[in-house]
Amino acid sequence: DQQVKQNSPSLSVQEGRISILNCDYTNSMFDYFLWYKKYPAEGPTFLISISSIKDKNEDGRFTVFLNKSAKHLSLHIVPSQPGDSAVYFCAAHPQGGSEKLVFGKGTKLTVNP
Amino acid sequence: ETGVTQTPRHLVMGMTNKKSLKCEQHLGHNAMYWYKQSAKKPLELMFVYNFKEQTENNSVPSRFSPECPNSSHLFLHLHTLQPEDSALYLCASSLVGVSSYNEQFFGPGTRLTVL
Numbered sequence: 001d002q003q004v005k006q007n008s009p010s011l012s013v014q015e016g017r018i019s020i021l022n023c024d025y026t027n028s029m030f031d032y033f034l035w036y037k038k039y040p041a042e043g044p045t046f047l048i049s050i051s052s053i054k055d056k057n058e059d060g061r062f063t064v065f066l067n068k069s070a071k072h073l074s075l076h077i078v079p080s081q082p083g084d085s086a087v088y089f090c091a092a093h094p095q096g097g098s099e100k101l102v103f104g105k106g107t108k109l110t111v112n113p
Numbered sequence: 114e115t116g117v118t119q120t121p122r123h124l125v126m127g128m129t130n131k132k133s134l135k136c137e138q139h140l141g142h143n144a145m146y147w148y149k150q151s152a153k154k155p156l157e158l159m160f161v162y163n164f165k166e167q168t169e170n171n172s173v174p175s176r177f178s179p180e181c182p183n184s185s186h187l188f189l190h191l192h193t194l195q196p197e198d199s200a201l202y203l204c205a206s207s208l209v210g211v212s213s214y215n216e217q218f219f220g221p222g223t224r225l226t227v228l
Contacts, residue, residue: 002155009153032214043117043203043219044156051214089156093214099144099163099207101217103156 003027004092006104013111019077021107023090026071030092034101035064035075038087047088048075080111115139117220119204125226126194134189134223136204144209145187146217147179150201162187163209194227201225 005024013019023033031052036044050057050064050073057064063076077084090104117138126132138145147159161169162181176198178190187204201224205217 004155034214034216036219041221043205043221045219046216049214049216099146099161099168099209099215100158101215102158105153105155 002104004090004102004104006088006090006107008107009105010108010110013080013109015082015111015113016079019075019080019084019109019111021075021077021088021090021109023073023075023104024071025073025092027092027094027102028071029095030102031095032093033064033066033073034091034093035062036089036091036103037084038089038106044089077109080109082111082113085109085111117204117206117218119202119220119223121223122221123224123226125228126191127228128194128196130194131190131192133191134202134204134225136187136189136220138185138187138204138206138218138220140206140208140218142206142208142218143184144207145181145184146205146207147187147189148203148205148219150203150222152200156203159189191225194225196227199225199227 034049035047037047038044066073087106087108089106091101144163148156159173160179180188201222203222204220207217
């Protein structure tokens with residue numbers, strides 16, 4: 001049973017526009033959510049995180065929004081750039097000091113020039 | 114070397130072979146992880162080592178045998194694998210006990226093909 005779901009396997013956006021990547025979760029016991037970005041032939045790299053006690057975190061062009069009542073988070077990239085083309089993974093950290101992260105399947109973002 | 118390195122980057126092996134994957138982290142972290150990424154599936158956590166002690170084994174078959182001799186090195190020993198074990202194997206490390214959200218740093222992965 002998948003606890004973290006990214007229902008869109010791919011997304012295509014025009015350069016300069018906003019990219020919105022979505023993630024849903026089923027477990028209310030997650031205390032942090034993270035977004036990772038992965039280029040081909042490389043490992044995932046950490047992008048941005050948000051605590052479950054917040055509803056927004058912003059870092060430059062990247063903003064993550066958390067809607068706890070809907071168990072939904074989204075990553076906004078604006079303006080999108082061709083170099084943002086990658087696979088984006090949503091991950092969740094369970095409460096209680098666990099070292100685990102639970103990952104979604106990923107969404108492949110393509111930003112067209 | 115910086116970050117998390119993995120060798121080899123690509124490995125092709127037969128079902129009767131024995132091979133090992135190696136991971137090294139140069140970040141001063143105290144926890145290391147093995148993940149498996151199969152096509153169209155989420156990253157699956159396999160093993161977690163915290164201060165060299167295994168703290169998580171996610172119901173991984175015994176044909177995968179991890180070894181963590183120190184906080185900087187992690188191995189995954191492979192024997193009598195099956196073709197369905199073909200996947201990208203990712204190593205990660207983190208500094209447990211400092212950050213609440215356990216940001217993990219990943220290596221580039223080993224692309225394993227079992228014939």
